[in-house]
Amino acid sequence: EVQLVESGGGLAKxxxxxxxxCVASGSGFSxxxxxxxWVRQGPGRGLEWVGRLKSSGSTDYAAPVKGRFTISRDDSxxxxxxxxxxxxxxxxxxxxxxxxxxxxxxxxxGDEAFDIWGRGTMVLVxx
Amino acid sequence: xxxxxxxxxxxxxxxxxxxxxxTGTSTDIGGYNYVSWYQQLPGKAxxxxxxxxxxxPSGVPDRFSGSKSxxxxxxxxxxxxxxxxxxxxxxxxxxxxxxxxFGGGTKVTVL
Numbered sequence: 001e002v003q004l005v006e007s008g009g010g011l012a013k014x015x016x017x018x019x020x021x022c023v024a025s026g027s028g029f030s031x032x033x034x035x036x037x038w039v040r041q042g043p044g045r046g047l048e049w050v051g052r053l054k055s056s057g058s059t060d061y062a063a064p065v066k067g068r069f070t071i072s073r074d075d076s077x078x079x080x081x082x083x084x085x086x087x088x089x090x091x092x093x094x095x096x097x098x099x100x101x102x103x104x105x106x107x108x109x110g111d112e113a114f115d116i117w118g119r120g121t122m123v124l125v126x127x
Numbered sequence: 128x129x130x131x132x133x134x135x136x137x138x139x140x141x142x143x144x145x146x147x148x149x150t151g152t153s154t155d156i157g158g159y160n161y162v163s164w165y166q167q168l169p170g171k172a173x174x175x176x177x178x179x180x181x182x183x184p185s186g187v188p189d190r191f192s193g194s195k196s197x198x199x200x201x202x203x204x205x206x207x208x209x210x211x212x213x214x215x216x217x218x219x220x221x222x223x224x225x226x227x228x229f230g231g232g233t234k235v236t237v238l
Binding site: 037039046047048049052060061062063096101103104109111112113114115117118119120 | 130159161162163165167172173174175178179182184185214216218219220225226227228229230231232
């Protein structure tokens with residue numbers, strides 16, 4: 001079973017930066033082939049898709065973070081990163097990393113279904 | 128691209144059914160069969176309950192079912208149990224802008 005563990009959250013000032021990490025461990029997966037997605041949840045709010053990194057290396061981002069956040073990976077460390085720059089107060093949230101779902105028929109749903117989630121790491125942006 | 132629209136709350140008595148709607152547009156829900164539903168218990172990470180509109184991952188009870196009509200998707204929980212009390216979120220792929228959208232969430236209360 002695959003496990004994801006996020007780290008790197010904490011307090012940052014508006015305009016500052018943070019880098020989150022997400023390490024995958026366990027068996028039965030090939031990290032380099034998985035699409036990794038970041039989802040965040042503001043205090044008392046719903047889920048918000050932040051962005052994804054495909055196995056090809058291509059990335060997509062939600063409009064509120066585009067140009068400020070960057071997702072990257074180090075396959076040798078089974079780790080995906082979320083570099084967050086120019087932080088704003090509305091970036092305050094729990095940040096989850098997730099992996100795309102492979103169903104029993106062998107279809108991969110990296111774009112739109114996530115069955116493995118980390119426990120999340122809290123980011124607080126405040127002066 | 129706006130978030131998908133869900134009712135903020137829904138409720139039912141044990142054994143009853145509850146249906147949650149999720150409304151989008153022709154560029155997301157209506158355009159793709161890539162709707163998923165997640166259950167989130169307080170303080171926990173979301174759990175995938177339905178994918179590809181109406182498919183259940185292994186281990187998810189068949190009391191949970193999904194459907195779609197036009198730009199609206201639905202999650203039905205039949206035979207409600209106390210353990211089903213949670214927040215439920217829908218999501219849909221929005222291919223025109225290659226992003227994923229979530230709904231605002233629905234809090235299900237078992238009376």
